[in-house]
Amino acid sequence: MSPRRSYDQYCSAARALDVVGDRWTLLIVRELLAGPRRYTDLHADLPGVSTDVLASRLKDMERDGLTTRRRLPPPAAAYVYELTDRGRALLPVLQALGKWGEGELGARRPTDAVRAHWFALPLLRALEGEGVVEVHLEEGDFHLHVGAGGGPVYGDGPAPGDADARLALDAATCEALARGELLLADAVRTGRITVTGEGTLAASLREQ
């Protein structure tokens, strides 16, 4: 285990970069915000990361208190990596980066990878209130825990329990939202997003 490289500056932003400034680290956090993940899942959803770098980052992140490693009970006996509260507290950092990066996103390039749950961050930024929102895209479904305290912030697939609202939208709408060109309220109003559900979350989405 290599000792952590540091900028050696008495500045909290520099200290944060000591921990999360290495290549891939924040993207691993983004993946783990979706809940516990196995090594292979992470490797599959982070195209380009090499096996040794991924293993090394996961060790560093565990050492630094961002993640824990847990063994799943049989028969699915495998290790999963999971964010700690400290790791989940990086959500505002990813949100700030994501908001700034809207201007850099542009059109989708042929070389770009896409995963459905990568749209969770921009949607979460646009949502207020509290509850579970299920999102249906062509590429796949995922769900959001809006205003979540502990536990996963979003997750792949449909909501594990009952959803307070369901959103259905197409790829073009999704990408326009991600680029910041389209506001969620406008997308709902113009029918580019279909909202179903009876809770206050669904109601507040429709009444805008």
Added chain:
Amino acid sequence: MSPRRSYDQYCSAARALDVVGDRWTLLIVRELLAGPRRYTDLHADLPGVSTDVLASRLKDMERDGLTTRRRLPPPAAAYVYELTDRGRALLPVLQALGKWGEGELGARRPTDAVRAHWFALPLLRALEGEGVVEVHLEEGDFHLHVGAGGGPVYGDGPAPGDADARLALDAATCEALARGELLLADAVRTGRITVTGEGTLAASLREQ
């Protein structure tokens, strides 16, 4: 000029990291938030950065629209680097990192460098309203443009014009604020920070 390395992911956070994810880039932004700086100033305030990496980052940042290079008029004929609006828009990213990093800061290590203006970010996070605040530390003075639209967000030395409020505090108070252990309001109330000035900013600071 090397082509930019990219994660090739259709995700705005990943795109942001394509631009500002390299080592030193965000710390250079932090320095330039203090206003235009010469190469030598940057090199002096970023101990550990090598000359070629600094030069390379400044070129990349100019290519990516984060900075501009400008020649000062004689007799101070020298180049200065300056943030664009796009570069200044990274302030929320540095603030999110800084807030998260409070927990990582701990006590000052003997190997840690310190610059007075590095305390500008935590102070700015704690201040509300609009105006110019002059801050006096033992290590040096700097000033903050609270709620600034364009132009520098803070700067070294006393305020160029009239300050709306002046704060005087010692190193221990400064570090406690940076670690998030002490709230600005508490520091003012207990007299660990001396506030002078007549504007609404000074008044709101005192009345908490």
Added chain:
DNA sequence: CGGCATCCGTGACGATACTG
């Protein structure tokens, strides 16, 4: 098959020296 460890080529980084 999932979860790494090892090896290797390339490129990024850090320190020093040097130049217009």
Added chain:
DNA sequence: CAGTATCGTCACGGATGCCG
């Protein structure tokens, strides 16, 4: 003062192999 040149080292990315 503001970089460029050089060089050793380390981090990264890709491929492969091992081991439960």
